[in-house]
Amino acid sequence: MLQEALREIQRGCAEIIDIERIEKLLKAYFDEGKTFTLKAGFDPTAPDLHLGHTVLLQKMATFQKYGARVQFLIGDFTAAIGDPSGKSVTRKILSKEDIEKNIKSYTTQAFKILDESKTDIVYNSSWLNSLGTVGMIELASTLTVARMLERDDFSKRYAGNTPIAVSEFLYPLLQGYDSVHLKSDIEVGGTDQKFNLLMGRQLQKVYDLKKQQAVLMMPILEGLDGVQKMSKSLNNYIGVTDEANDMYGKILSISDELMWRFYELLSTRTLDEIEALKAGVVDGSLHPKSVKEDLALEITTRYHTPELAKAAKEEFQKVHAQSQIPTEIEEFSTDGEIWIAKALVDCNLESSTSQARRDIKQGAVKINQEKISDIELQLIKGEYILQVGKRKFAKLKVN
RNA sequence: GGUGGGAUAGUCAAGUGGCCAACGACGGCAGACUGUAAAUCUGCUCCCUAUGGGUUCAGAGGUUCGACUCCUCUUCCCACCA
Numbered sequence: 001m002l003q004e005a006l007r008e009i010q011r012g013c014a015e016i017i018d019i020e021r022i023e024k025l026l027k028a029y030f031d032e033g034k035t036f037t038l039k040a041g042f043d044p045t046a047p048d049l050h051l052g053h054t055v056l057l058q059k060m061a062t063f064q065k066y067g068a069r070v071q072f073l074i075g076d077f078t079a080a081i082g083d084p085s086g087k088s089v090t091r092k093i094l095s096k097e098d099i100e101k102n103i104k105s106y107t108t109q110a111f112k113i114l115d116e117s118k119t120d121i122v123y124n125s126s127w128l129n130s131l132g133t134v135g136m137i138e139l140a141s142t143l144t145v146a147r148m149l150e151r152d153d154f155s156k157r158y159a160g161n162t163p164i165a166v167s168e169f170l171y172p173l174l175q176g177y178d179s180v181h182l183k184s185d186i187e188v189g190g191t192d193q194k195f196n197l198l199m200g201r202q203l204q205k206v207y208d209l210k211k212q213q214a215v216l217m218m219p220i221l222e223g224l225d226g227v228q229k230m231s232k233s234l235n236n237y238i239g240v241t242d243e244a245n246d247m248y249g250k251i252l253s254i255s256d257e258l259m260w261r262f263y264e265l266l267s268t269r270t271l272d273e274i275e276a277l278k279a280g281v282v283d284g285s286l287h288p289k290s291v292k293e294d295l296a297l298e299i300t301t302r303y304h305t306p307e308l309a310k311a312a313k314e315e316f317q318k319v320h321a322q323s324q325i326p327t328e329i330e331e332f333s334t335d336g337e338i339w340i341a342k343a344l345v346d347c348n349l350e351s352s353t354s355q356a357r358r359d360i361k362q363g364a365v366k367i368n369q370e371k372i373s374d375i376e377l378q379l380i381k382g383e384y385i386l387q388v389g390k391r392k393f394a395k396l397k398v399n
Numbered sequence: 400g401g402u403g404g405g406a407u408a409g410u411c412a413a414g415u416g417g418c419c420a421a422c423g424a425c426g427g428c429a430g431a432c433u434g435u436a437a438a439u440c441u442g443c444u445c446c447c448u449a450u451g452g453g454u455u456c457a458g459a460g461g462u463u464c465g466a467c468u469c470c471u472c473u474u475c476c477c478a479c480c481a
Contacts, residue, residue, distance in 0.1 A: 225426090226437085235427095255437045289434045320435050339448060355428085358443055364429045376448075389428075390435055 002030055005066045009216075012055070012265045014191045017198070018214040025185055025214075029067030038068040039184035039200075039213070041075050041124075041175060044102045049109045050237035051299070052221040052230035055265045057113040059188055059218055070119040071182050072110070074103055077125035078174050109240050112303065127181045128174060139173050142206045143199075148172070151195040172196045176203040179213055186214045193217065221265055224250060226258040244304045245326075248312035249391075251296035256281075256288045259295060267298055325369075325385055326393055333397040340365075340377040347386055347394035364389050 005026055010016065028034040040060055049057075060070055076099050107121065131139070148169050149155050157164050172195055179187060179200030189197050194217060201212040220229040223236025230237045238250045254262065263274050280286030293313065300309035318324050332347045341356035344365065350356040359365050360375045366387040367379075379398050386394045 249435075253435060256434095257437075259436085287434080289436075292434085292436080316435090341448075352446065353448075354446060355444080357449085359429065362429050362442065389430095 002026055005030075007271075008062055009059075009066070011271060012059075012218065013216060014219040015194070015217045016215070017201070017217075018212070021212075021214040022186060022216070026066055033067075035067045035069050036185040037071050037182065038063050039071040039073055039179060039182055039187040040189065041073040041078075041178065041187075042106065043075050044079050044099045044106070048232060049106065049240045050230055050232065051240065051262075051266060052223070052237065054113060054240060055218050055221050056188060056190065057110055058266070058268075059216070061113050061115065063186070063188075064115045064118045068118070068186070070114060071184060072107070072114075072119050072121045073178060073182070074099075074121060074123045075175070075178075076123050077128040078171055112240065122182065124174070124178050124181075128177070131177070136170075139177055139203075140170070142203065143173065145169075172199045173203075176200045180204055180207045180209060183209060183211075184213045185211070186216060188216045188218065190220050191217045192220060219265070222258055222261065224254055226255045238299075240303050242303075244300050244308040244312040245315055247303065248296045248300045248309065248316055251299060252289075252292055252316065254292070256292070259288070259292050262299075263295060267295060269298075320390075329385070329393045329395045331395045331397065333399060335399050337381075338379050338398060340367075340372070340379060341375065343379055343384075343396055344386060344388065347396055349386060349388045349392045349394055359388055 002023075006023065009022065009026075010019075016022070025036040029036070038060060040056060060068070064070060079099075103121070111119075149158060151172070154164060154168075175196045176199030178184075180203050183204075184200065187197050187200050194215075197215045197217065201215065204212050222228065223230035223234055224238070225234075225236050228234055228236060232239075238247055242250070251262070260274075260278065263269065263277070264271075267274065277286065277291050281288050281291060297309050297313060300312055304312075315327060319326050330347070334343070334346065338346075340360065341350070341353040344350040344356040344359075345353055350359065356365070357375045360372060363371050363373065365372055368385050369387075379396070381398050384396045384398070386396055
């Protein structure tokens with residue numbers, strides 16, 4: 001039982017620091033029913049969860065099965081500083097209402113995965129606000145600049161002449177201090193958080209807490225391109241609120257290689273089952289596409305319903321395997337004759353008439369399934385199905 | 400505070416008076432091949448009913464027939480010195 005729990009906890013992890021501690025905590029739970037605390041921090045600026053975030057949430061849910069009480073930390077104080085990203089340093093300070101709104105949408109999404117009854121939502125402003133200048137300086141004195149510069153992105157930026165604001169140094173310290181205040185037993189986060197996570201351990205020692213949190217890091221999930229991390233700004237993400245059709249389609253568009261990664265980090269199938277699937281693909285008894293379809297179905301079901309997921313699968317086959325028109329297409333209408341390029345822009349299929357012309361020249365545009373090549377074409381009265389590329393459709397009614 | 404260097408399209412980055420809507424790379428889009436996969440190959444990648452026109456190279460002025468390129472000021476960034 002303990003071994004099984006450990007194995008599941010370690011699944012997909014990038015790195016674990018102080019696994020012995022985790023083992024002890026689990027043992028205490030199994031033997032005496034003693035619970036422990038698991039901290040994870042979230043930034044209230046990004047209310048839209050995508051599958052990259054759920055990797056961590058799923059891990060937290062696993063811990064909850066084995067006795068963890070989750071400290072769902074809202075970094076409302078630290079959000080004002082902004083975690084050093086190397087990009088824009090200054091961030092808007094969010095209003096209380098905005099933060100509340102973000103948290104609300106964040107947690108409703110998160111509780112699709114987490115067990116709400118074993119989760120405490122805490123705000124770090126509630127203790128960091130009262131830290132005061134003296135407390136802050138005291139905190140800052142626990143670390144040297146040299147140590148701070150050990151952090152990978154700081155050293156890179158320093159070496160690369162990219163500016164680093166002094167306030168950015170405070171972020172890891174404050175995040176670490178959160179662990180002191182919460183007396184966390186374990187903290188989980190992404191590998192990019194390593195420095196900050198370790199800071200918690202360090203500060204718990206400095207502040208004489210008699211214990212140091214174990215740290216468990218999950219890898220950063222790659223986005224649809226399979227290379228860069230999944231993120232909204234790179235537009236390579238699958239949002240948990242994506243519509244079933246989109247979600248299904250996006251998952252099916254990932255590469256075979258990435259599919260295994262998604263299986264490991266997102267599927268609830270056991271590692272043995274996944275191994276069996278892999279073996280099946282290798283020996284040819286399973287088609288990689290059907291394995292991918294199963295994954296798409298599983299994940300779509302999780303965030304929607306089995307019925308919707310199934311419908312998404314059927315729709316996908318209809319549109320792509322049989323190249324038919326999707327069931328639901330956005331409809332537009334216009335009065336009087338319209339130039340094709342203009343029509344494509346009006347239907348949001350193209351960003352400019354220049355772009356539309358180029359695509360028509362390249363044979364990317366179809367009207368009622370027929371490829372067109374005339375960039376001067378005028379659409380007269382009637383109904384048209386406009387298509388650009390393989391996936392952009394619109395219905396246009398010309399009156 | 401002083402001195403020097405820099406800011407070019409989504410990103411990186413060439414261009415140092417006309418040949419510049421601006422080399423190249425990446426990204427993105429599209430086509431071929433497929434399993435809407437990957438890999439590969441090809442084309443496109445500021446806007447505009449367009450063999451032409453318009454607006455761009457941090458911002459504002461100026462010199463010039465002509466400026467991304469030269470001058471002045473402003474803003475921001477970097478390095479070195481203090």
